[in-house]
Each structure stands twice: as structure tokens, then as C-alpha cells.
Amino acid sequence: MKLHHWVSVAAIGAGLAVGLGAFAAHGLKAVLLEYQLAIFKTGVNYQMWHSLALLGICGVASQLSSRCFAIVAWAWLIGVVAFSGSLYLLALTSWYWLGPITPMGGVSFLIGWVGLAIGAWRSYQR
Template identity: 40%
Template sequence: MQATIGAILGFTGVALGAFGAHGMSGRFTPETRGWWETATLYLLVHAVAVFAAGLSGRTGLFSTGGWVMVIGALIFSGTLYSMALGAPRWFGAITPLGGLALLAGWALFAFAALRS
């Protein structure tokens, strides 16, 4: 299931990246374009990590790290995409929670690797 979700996140990242580059051409300010590009970069990077975690077949901390990354990617990228599309700027206060979840996912991967 985790690999499937990672693949869906990757597909979504590519689709949203293309939409931002082509469908929203001329509609972004430099700031909102930066939010969109950052959201896409982080979504794609973490999609690959989640996909790999799912394919690994590992359980425990490693699997938990993948699921924490899913949550983090959705929160981090989702809030940035939302703000780029006009959501209130206070969404930016939520974005770091997603970033912390992404960091926690990487930390769980590291702990799992140390234990193996």
C-alpha cells in the first residue's frame, strides 16, 4: 500500500508541477511561484522515499517513517500549493508542521537503518 501511495504522490507532483509551469503561466507572483516550486520539489522527493520504503517490504520504524512522510508531504506541500492558489497566508503557519513530519520520517529511517 505504501508503494502505491508513493507512486500516487509522485504522479501528483509531476501533474502539479506541469500545471504550475503551463496552466498557471503568468498568474503567479515571484513569491507564489516559489511556493509552488518548493511544494513540487518536496512532494516529488518524498514520493520517491515513500515509494522506496513501500517496495522495501520492511516493517517497524522504517514503515512508520514512510507513513510519517506521507502525512508530512501532504501538509507541507498542500499548504504551499493552497497559498499559491490564494489561500490565506496564515496557512504558512501550518507548513512547518509538515516539515517537522518530513524530518521525523527521515529520522525514523535513520534509526531503523541503525537497528538493522
């Protein structure tokens, strides 16, 4: 994907996080148990932080190799879908089989952060 596509993905992700957070605070508060609401809000928080992080690396993309940028961006996008998405579904349904997917999303987030650290270090070394 081109850089402007990633900016759009980041903006859509952050906008969805705002909308989902408002939905949780106003629409789900009376429907979900406190525990379920906390799970949903955790998904919103991780989605927002990683959407903003993706937007941030778009600003420094020229400092990273295109391969590093792609690895980090895709890892974070997969992390949002797997981690936050599984938490949203876990909170709203009784699909407990989704539980193992959440940590895979967390690992994807970590891969992105480690990739960014390595990529930044390598770009500094050049």
C-alpha cells in the same frame, strides 16, 4: 496499510507532483506572481522527493521492522499533505493562516528521516 498500498501511494504522489509541476509551468505561470510560483514549485519538489523516498523504502521494507516502516511512511505522507499541501494553497489563495502548517509538515519529514536512520541502524545491529 500493506506494502503494495504504500507503493501505490508513492506512485500517486509522484504522478501528482509531475502533473502539478506541469500545471504550474504552463497553467499558473501567467496567473501567479513569481513569488507565488516559487512557493508552488517548492511544494512540488518536496512532494516528488518524498514520494520517491517512500517508493525507495518500499524496496527495502523487509530490512526494517514493520513499526519503523509504518512510522517513516506515515510521517512522509503527513509531511507531503501538510508541507506541500499548505504551500499549494498558500500560492493559490491568500490564506496566510496556513503559514504555520508548513513547518509542521517539515517536522514530519524530519521525523521520517530520523526514523529511517534509527530503523536502519537497528536492523544492522540485529
